[in-house]
Amino acid sequence: MKVIALDARSEPVVDDLARRRWNGAAFFTAADLVSDAKRLREAIDAADLVVMVATAGGHSPAVALIGEACSRRRVTTTGLIVCDEETSDEALSETLGRLRPWMLMLVVANSRDYIENMLLALRA
Amino acid sequence: MLRKEQNDLLTHTGPGTPMGQLFRRYWLPVLLAEELPEHECPPVRVKLLSERLLAWRDTQGRYGLTDEFCAHRGVSLWFGRNEDNGLRCAYHGWKYDHTGQCVEMPSEPAESRFCEKIKLASYPLVERGGVLWAYLGPPELQPPLPEWEFATVPADRRFVSKRLQESNWLQALEGAIDSSHVSFLHRGELNTDPLFKGSRGNQYNLDDARPVFEVVESPGGLYIGARRNAEQGNYYWRVTQWVMPCFTMIPPRADHPVHGHFFVPIDDEQCWTWSFDYKVMRSLAPQEVQSMRAGKGIHVACAPGTFRPLANKDNDYLMDRAAQKRGETFSGVHGFGMQDASVQESMGPVVDRTKENLVSTDNGIIMARHRLLRSVRAMVENDVTPPGLDPAHQRCRSASVVLPPDQPFKDAAKSALVVQDNREHITV
Numbered sequence: 302m303k304v305i306a307l308d309a310r311s312e313p314v315v316d317d318l319a320r321r322r323w324n325g326a327a328f329f330t331a332a333d334l335v336s337d338a339k340r341l342r343e344a345i346d347a348a349d350l351v352v353m354v355a356t357a358g359g360h361s362p363a364v365a366l367i368g369e370a371c372s373r374r375r376v377t378t379t380g381l382i383v384c385d386e387e388t389s390d391e392a393l394s395e396t397l398g399r400l401r402p403w404m405l406m407l408v409v410a411n412s413r414d415y416i417e418n419m420l421l422a423l424r425a
Numbered sequence: 426m427l428r429k430e431q432n433d434l435l436t437h438t439g440p441g442t443p444m445g446q447l448f449r450r451y452w453l454p455v456l457l458a459e460e461l462p463e464h465e466c467p468p469v470r471v472k473l474l475s476e477r478l479l480a481w482r483d484t485q486g487r488y489g490l491t492d493e494f495c496a497h498r499g500v501s502l503w504f505g506r507n508e509d510n511g512l513r514c515a516y517h518g519w520k521y522d523h524t525g526q527c528v529e530m531p532s533e534p535a536e537s538r539f540c541e542k543i544k545l546a547s548y549p550l551v552e553r554g555g556v557l558w559a560y561l562g563p564p565e566l567q568p569p570l571p572e573w574e575f576a577t578v579p580a581d582r583r584f585v586s587k588r589l590q591e592s593n594w595l596q597a598l599e600g601a602i603d604s605s606h607v608s609f610l611h612r613g614e615l616n617t618d619p620l621f622k623g624s625r626g627n628q629y630n631l632d633d634a635r636p637v638f639e640v641v642e643s644p645g646g647l648y649i650g651a652r653r654n655a656e657q658g659n660y661y662w663r664v665t666q667w668v669m670p671c672f673t674m675i676p677p678r679a680d681h682p683v684h685g686h687f688f689v690p691i692d693d694e695q696c697w698t699w700s701f702d703y704k705v706m707r708s709l710a711p712q713e714v715q716s717m718r719a720g721k722g723i724h725v726a727c728a729p730g731t732f733r734p735l736a737n738k739d740n741d742y743l744m745d746r747a748a749q750k751r752g753e754t755f756s757g758v759h760g761f762g763m764q765d766a767s768v769q770e771s772m773g774p775v776v777d778r779t780k781e782n783l784v785s786t787d788n789g790i791i792m793a794r795h796r797l798l799r800s801v802r803a804m805v806e807n808d809v810t811p812p813g814l815d816p817a818h819q820r821c822r823s824a825s826v827v828l829p830p831d832q833p834f835k836d837a838a839k840s841a842l843v844v845q846d847n848r849e850h851i852t853v
Contacts (some may be wrong), residue, residue: 344554350785379785390836397639397833406785408792409641415795422426422783422791 302326302425303348305334305367307400308359311383315412318420326425331363345370349376350397350423353400354416357384357409358392361399368403380404383413427761427778427794428765432565432585435797436593436775439475443801447811448474449562450804452571453689456557457585458478464539465507474561475692479503480668483508490550490559496527496543497768521545522755529662534650550755555576573672574844575685577701583703584682584717588725590766592673593775594696597688600765601673602789602820604651608634613827615750618761620722621700622816623761624678626825627637627655636663640788641835645669645818646796647790648801648842650834655827661853662834664824664842667793669800669813674823675723677852682709683823684723693773697732700762705849725762734763742767818844820844824851 304326307323312330315396319328329415331353334341338417343353351371355361364380382398384393400407410416427435438445438507440527453473460469468494470480477493479502493501495514504515511528513520520529520541525547536593549560549567554576560567575583590597600606605614615627641648646666655661663676668687674685682702689697698842700723702709709717725734742758749757758767783791796812797803802810802815812818824841830833841851 325546332634352785377785379788394833394836397835398595398831401830401833404637405637405678407637407639408788409639410792411642412799414799415792418795418798419788422787422794423785424782 302311302350302352303344304328304352304354304367304420304422304425306330307353307355307364307367310356310359311354314416318417321417323425324422328422330368333334335363335366339368341367341370342382345376349378351381351383352379352416352420352425354381354383355396355400355403356381357388357396361396364400364403368400372403373417377406378404379406379408381404381419382407382409383416384409384411426781426783428778430744431794431798432778432839434773434801435794436595437693438594439473439693443805445474445798446562447797447804448690449560449561450566450568450814451670452558452560452568452698454556454587454687455490455559455689457587458552458555458557462556465787468503468505468507468512470501470503471626471690473557473559474690474707476545476546477547478560479512480707481507481512482555483523484508484510487523488550488552488557489525489547490526491523491547492545493523495519498670508655519543523547531582531664543833555580564697568779568799568814569816572819574700574705574820574822578703578705579708581700581708582628582705583596584709584724585699585701585718586716587697587699587732588727588762588766589731590688590696590698590770591694591738591774592690592696592766592770592772593693594690595763595774596769596776597686597698598667598671598673599790601675601686601688601767602647602649602788602793604638604649604663605636605786610755610768611761613748614759614761615711617753617767618721619716620681620684621761624853626661626663626678627852628678629655629791630663638786638788639834640792642792642796643668643818643821645813645815645821646672648835652834659827660825660828662828662838663822664826664834664838666821666823666842667789668821669811670797672819674821676823676825677850678773679823679852680849681722682713683850683852684762685823685843686723698766706847710783720760720762723761725760725766734766736763736769738767755819776832822850825853826851
C-alpha cells in the first residue's frame with residue numbers, strides 16, 4: 302500500500318504516519334513523486350492500493366497525474382479528505398470534484414485520526 | 426481488522442460495559458405495540474442489552490418495564506397475576522406497580538411497611554409509531570422521544586416487523602451499511618420481489634456490480650453514497666443513512682415504500698432486527714402490506730406466534746440449491762432478510778474481527794467502527810453526548826438520485842437527505 306499526501310497541509314499528517322511501524326506501507330508526498338517519473342512509476346507498480354490524502358480546500362494539482370498512472374496500471378485508489386470545523390461546503394465540494402474522477406473510494410473524515418485507523422483496519 | 430480489545434468493546438453491551446452505556450443513552454425499540462394489546466394483558470419477557478426485564482400494562486393501561494424477577498426469592502414475574510394496577514408474584518403474592526415499586530406483601534404482617542423499601546429496577550416504556558420504546562439510561566439524561574420519520578406518519582402509512590437474529594448486533598449493522606453486497610447476495614430478487622421490482626435503479630444495480638463509494642460523516646453518523654453508471658455519463662447514486670448507534674435507512678426504489686432497520690442487542694450473541702417500511706404521503710396498499718406480512722421485501726416470515734424466522738440456522742435457512750442454479754437467488758436462500766441473516770449468522774455469534782481482511786470498499790464499515798469507538802471514548806472519558814440523540818439527527822432520509830458527474834451527492838441531494846414535510850423521498 303502506498304500513501305500519498307496530495308497537498309501541503311496533508312504532508313505533515315502523512316509524515317507523522319510514516320514514523321510509525323507498518324506492515325509494508327510506504328509514504329510519499331505528491332511533490333516528490335511528480336518531479337520524479339521513475340519513482341512514481343515504481344511506487345505505483347508495486348502497489349495494490351494507493352491511498353491519497355488531501356485536506357478540504359487544499360491545492361492538489363498532482364491528483365490527475367497520480368490518478369491516471371493508477372488507472373493505467375489498474376491499481377485501486379482511495380481518496381481521504383480531511384475536514385475540520387472550519388471547512389466550508391465550497392472547499393469540500395471543490396476537493397471532492399477534483400479527486401472524484403480518480404478514486405474508487407472516497408472518504409470525507411472529520412478527524413485526521415481516521416487515516417491511521419483506516420490504515421490499521423486494512424493491515425497497511 | 427480490529428484488535429481484540431476493540432472488537433470486545435464494540436460487541437459487549439451488557440450492564441457496565443462502555444458500549445452498553447452508550448446504547449443506554451438512546452430510546453430503543455423493544456416491542457411491537459400489538460404485543461401488549463390491552464389493559465391487564467399477559468406480560469412479555471424482554472431481554473435487552475443482557476438485562477432480563479418484563480414489559481406489561483396495568484389496569485389503567487400504563488406501560489411498565491421492570492426487572493423480570495421478584496425481589497423476594499427471584500421468581501420470574503412472568504408467572505405473575507396482572508391485576509388491580511399491579512403485577513403479583515405467583516409464589517408469595519408480592520405485588521409491584523408499573524414503576525416497579527412493591528405495594529403489597531401479603532405474606533408479611535399487616536402492619537409491616539417493609540414493602541415500601543422494595544423497588545424493582547424499572548425503565549420508561551412509551552408507545553410511538555406502533556412501537557414500544559425503552560430508555561435504560563440515567564433518568565437525568567433521558568433524551569426527547571424518538572423522531573424517526575416512520576414513527577411519525579399515520580398508522581396506515583407504515584409497517585413494522587421484527588425478527589430474531591442469532592448474531593451480535595454489530596454483524597447485522599455492518600451488513601446494512603455494506604452497499605456492495607446488494608449486487609451479489611440480493612441480485613436474484615431485485616427484479617422479482619414485489620416490494621423492489623419495477624425500479625429503474627434495479628437495472629443500474631445489476632449492470633454495474635462495481636460501484637464507487639463515497640463515505641461522508643454526517644451529524645448523526647454517516648452518509649454512504651454508492652455511485653453507479655447511468656445514462657449519458659450521469660451517475661446513479663444510492664445514499665444510505667446510518668445514525669448512531671444502530672439505525673439504517675436503505676435508499677428507496679421507485680414508488681415502493683422506503684425501508685430501514687434497527688439492530689438492537691438482546692445480549693452479546695443475539696439481536697433484534699427491526700424492519701420498517703413507510704410512505705409519507707399515501708397509505709400502504711393492501712397488496713404491499715400483504716407482501717410485507719408474507720415476508721417479502723426486507724421482512725421475514727416467522728414461525729407462528731414467534732419472531733424466529735421460519736428459515737433459520739437449524740434448517741440451513743431452507744437452502745434451495747436448485748433456485749440458486751436457475752439464478753433465481755444468488756445464495757440459494759430466499760428473501761432479502763434471510764439472505765442477510767444467513768450470511769451474518771454464518772460468521773458465528775460474534776465474529777473474530779482480528780482475522781478479517783478488509784478492502785478499501787469496506788470504508789463504510791471502517792468509518793462506522795471508528796465513529797462508534799470515538800463516541801464511546803468521548804462519552805466515557807469526557808461526558809460528551811453521543812451523536813444520534815438530537816431529534817434533528819433522527820429526521821433524516823435516504824435517497825436514490827441520478828446526478829451529473831460533477832455534482833457531489835452530499836450537496837446535490839442535501840435536501841433529499843432530511844425530512845421534508847408533505848413530500849415523498851427522492852427516488853429513482
